[in-house]
Amino acid sequence: MSDTPRPYRSYVYAYPHKTAYRALPERPGLAALWADEPKDALSLYAHIPFCEVRCGFCNLFTRIGAPDELTTRYLDALDRQAVAVREALGDASPVRFATAAFGGGTPTFLTAAELERLCDIAEKRMGADLRAVPLSVETSPATATADRLAVLADRGATRLSIGVQSFVEAEARAAVRPQRRADVEAALGRIRDAGVPVLNIDLIYGIDGQTERSWRFSLDAALAWRPEELYLYPLYVRPLTGLGRIQDPAAADREWDEQRLRLYRYGRDHLLAHGYEQVSMRMFRRADAGPAGPDDYACQTDGMIGLGCGARSYTSDLHYSFDYAVDMREIRSIIDAYTETEDFSRAEVGRAVDGDEARRRHLLQSLLQAEGMPVAGYEERFGSSPFADFGPELARFEEYGWIADAPAGLLRLSPEGLAHSDGLGPELFSPAVRAAMAAYEAK
Structure with a gap:
């Protein structure tokens, strides 16, 4: 349909989006924020904002390198924050972490000894039992060294995710991710040798000059390692050549959309x-891969504790974090300020989540999963029907062909609905969140 939203509008991995966050004038205390929250199935996320190189497609909160013992000062601050957060959680009700992840940036930018310290912070300060819960860690070809991987395997990592993006060296250069295929293959070999149960390989489609043939080459090179998981990401930075030479931006967007959809369908x-x-x-899992460990965490309802200056934390009423930037100078400034912070007992930046926003978040995070959303679970949580709460939106999705014929009681996207997840997601943003995102001044 001509009025169908563009398929690649925004990658919706969290809602509300961080660009809708604002400074919290009241700076609420964490102890009060968490006082009445369930804390028996929390998620723990530690953010390490360092990389050896910044990829051309990256808009993550990260910086290149860490001079003057910056990683030591950062871990010192992370330790202080963990102590403050754990104290704020209190002991009036059970505190248990059901899942954990180290992301970034590139956590394996840290040395093996620093990774040991990071695990100690998670376990000794926060009380997370890393060997008893799923622990996911992101890495890169250059930093997936044997000593680092040995630490992670010993400390309970169940999943290692490596950003390869493309096994075609020319495509990696076009995405400003220069790397030799031999180095990538060597890193994958070391990961397999480490014995971590789940290997995930990230690949990107939509790179300038990429074709079905070159895309299949990368897919097959990844499949040769029989990874338990594969993530296929659409490129979100307009190529510098090729499409960028087209005079009409709208025509360039349409052509790029068509290229990405074509490659997505081929890869799927x-x-x-x-x-x-x-x-x-984005996510594909090998059908015969066993579970990575017990996982009773539900992202729609359970709380999240984020440690580090790029991490978010979620209570039922407030999502909060620290300041956010993409510009390298601003990122360096925020990281420096974080390392100098002594008092981590208050929330600084965030956004309140009322009943309407909670409904939108639940629907988004459930509907964008291939298994769909049990309607009864939504009704039990909110006391209303998603069809009453989001009737016009769901009717539009139905008209677009994005809703599947699913078993009774299940709201599920069709294959085309999944293909258009990045167009569907923003359709469910509230007017207030859209306005806040539009007013956000990028820095």
Whole structure:
């Protein structure tokens, strides 16, 4: 349909988006924020904002390198923050972490000894039992060294995710991710040797000059390692050549959309034919891969504790974090300020989540999963029907062909609905969140 939203508008991995956050004038205390929250199935996330190189497609909160013992000062601050947060959680009710993750940036930018310290902070300060819960860690070809991987395997990592993006060296250069395929393959070998149960490989489609043939080359190179998971990401930075030479921006956008959709469908079908199941638009899991460990965390309802200056924390009423930036100078300034912070007992930046926003978040995070959303679970939580709360939006999705014929009681996207997840997601943003995102001054 001509009025169908563009398929690649925004990657919706959290709601409300961080660009809708604002400074909290009242700076609420964490102890009060968490006083009445369930704390028996929390998620713990530690953010390490360092990389050896900044990829051309990256808008994550990270900086290149860490001079003057910056990683030591950062871990010192992370330790102080963990002590303050754990104290704020209190002991009036059980505190248990059901899942943990180290992201960034590149956590394995840290040395092996620093990774040991990071795990100690999670365990000794926060009380997380890393060997008893799923622990996911992000890495890169250059930093996936044997000593670092040995630490992570010993401390309970169940999943290692490596950003390869492309096994074609020319495409990696086009995405400003220069790397030799031999180095990538060597890193994958070290990860397999480490014995971590789940290997995830990230690949990107939509790179300038990428074709179905070169895309299949990368897919097959990844499949040769039989990864338990594969993530297929659409590129979100307009190529500097090729499409960028087209005079009409609208025509360039349409052509790029068509290229990405074509490559997405090719990749999806290729993985499905090779024994993978689709979990979401981006995630594919090998059908015969066993579970990475017990996982009773529900992202729609359970709380999240974020440590580090780029991490978010979620209570039922407030999502909060620190300041956010993309510009490298601003990021360096925020990281420096974080390392100098002594008092981590208050929330600084965030956004309140009322009943309407909670409904939107629940629907978004459930609907964008291939398994869909049990309607009864929504009704039990909110006392209302998603069809009453979001009737016009769901009717539009139905008209676009994005809603599947699913078993009774299940609201599920069709294959085309999943393909358009990045167009569907923003359709469910509230007017207030859209206005806040539009008013955000990028820095």
